[in-house]
Structure formats: structure tokens, C-alpha cells
Amino acid sequence: MAFCKLLTVLVLVHITGGLHGAEVRSSIVGGHDAPKDKWPWMVHLNITSENKKSWRCGGTILNNQWVLTAASCWDSRDKPYLARSMAWVGTHSLQKASARYMGINAIIPEPRYRAVGNGFVNDIALVKLKKKMTFSGSVQPVSLPSVDDTFDPSSECWITGWGNTGTGVPLQDPEVLQELKIPIVSNSVCKRQYPELNSDMLCAGDMVGGKDACKGDYGGPLVCRSGRGFVQVGIMSYGSPNGCALSGRPGVFTQVSKHLHFIDDYIHHA
DSSP: OHHHHHHHHHHHHHHTTOBOOSSOOOOOBTOEEOOTTSSTTEEEEEEEBTTSOEEEEEEEEOSSSEEEEOGGGSBGGGOBOGGGOEEEESOSBTTSTTOEEEEEEEEEEOTTOEEETTEEESOOEEEEESSOOOOBTTBOOOOOOOTTOOOOTTSOEEEEESSOSBTTBOOOTTOBOEEEEOOEEOHHHHTTTOTTOOTTEEEESOTTSSOBOOTTOTTOEEEEEETTEEEEEEEEEEOOTTOSSOTTOOEEEEEGGGGHHHHHHHHTTO
């Protein structure tokens, strides 16, 4: 197992760079300003390429040195450069100097990650920080679901992020973290729009339209209330290639509960 982990990191160093993905995606459509410290596990990933092009993704704190995000945020065509990329923790407004800027040591994608159709499968990655973070009221790890947890359209679920507020509409200054309550959509309904959908993925969003994740939110969390409080059920992966918050086109998320072994192997045993 140790050899496999080392090999994964070595391969990633060769391609980081990043991973094949869709368009570079930068907040939430139909959301509103989140109260400060309500979502203390949120991470802003400021990713810069070798040619100094930059984009943003979301992530969540797993423990004091690991962040959970989407593998598709690290697009090989844009050649992300770790030395110029940062993880911001403890931030609420991106324009206010309250964040702690953490260097990134390595990106570890799920080995079975790949692009398929207009989306991805196994779209999950771990970010290892160079230094350990100190927890506080604004910096806390997210809780993960158990394999037995179930969530459905009646569950209370939220997405959060600093992405666009509409197709081609950036989040306005001072770029406060946005939150949005959205329902889970059954896979049988969602598969009509996304034929590549499998049991390791789930959909969430307003089928009427007007409420959705957007460019810049990808890699961020879908959290749902359980008996243990909020747990991270999904990772924002992709949506319609035609734009954000379209009628009948919910967002697609990686199911975290399907990847608990991958997460555990690294954050507890690496």
C-alpha cells in the first residue's frame, strides 16, 4: 500500500500539471451571503498555472493537513503549478485579509478519475498542505458521512462557495462566501439529463432553474443535516455545459461515502 501511495504521488508530480478536465471553472447562483464562521471547513483554492493563468475551486478541511476537493480542478491542459497555488482557510470575504494562506505540498487524485462525456467519474482529490493548520472558530474540519447514511430530496442540504453568481457573472466585491439550500434530485430523474451518471454520483439543485453551483464553486461541498449535524455528502463536480442554473439541469456531485477508503488511506495512514 505504501508503494502504491508513493507511486500515485510520483505520477502526480509528473502530471501536475493537473488532470484532464472540462473548461476551467471558477459563485453560486441564487444564493446569499453566508454568516461568518457558519461553514468553518470551507477552503478557497487559488490555483495558478505555469503561464500564470489563475482560477478558483472550493474544498473542505479534513484534518490539520488535508483538504478534500475535486480532481477536475487540476486540469492538465492548464498546467497548475503548485508553487504558485494556495489554499485559503478561515476566510469569509476574499477581499479582506482574514484568511490564512497555506502552501500546497501535493495533489492526490482518485486513481480511477477520468473525464466521460461532458463530465467526470471518481472526481475526487486530496490536497496535502505544506504545514499543519491550527483550528479555531473559523477553521474546523468537516464531518464525513458513514457508508450507512442515506439522504434524499427531503434532506436539508446546502452548497457553499465563492464562484460565479450567474453564467459569466463573477461574485461581486467584497466576495463574501455564498450559501444556498438545495434539494437532492433522485438519480433516476437526473440520469435523463446526464446518461453517464452512476451510483457513485448524485445530483442536487432546483429543477425549475435559478439555483445552482457555478464556475468557481467546483470542488466545494454539498453538506446535509444528519443526526450528527452537517456531514459532507458530495463534492461539486460539474453541470450543464450550456451554463449554470438551467431548468432541468441540476448539478452533479461525487458521493463522498463511496470514497471513504480512499480518503482514509491517505489522511490517516500516509
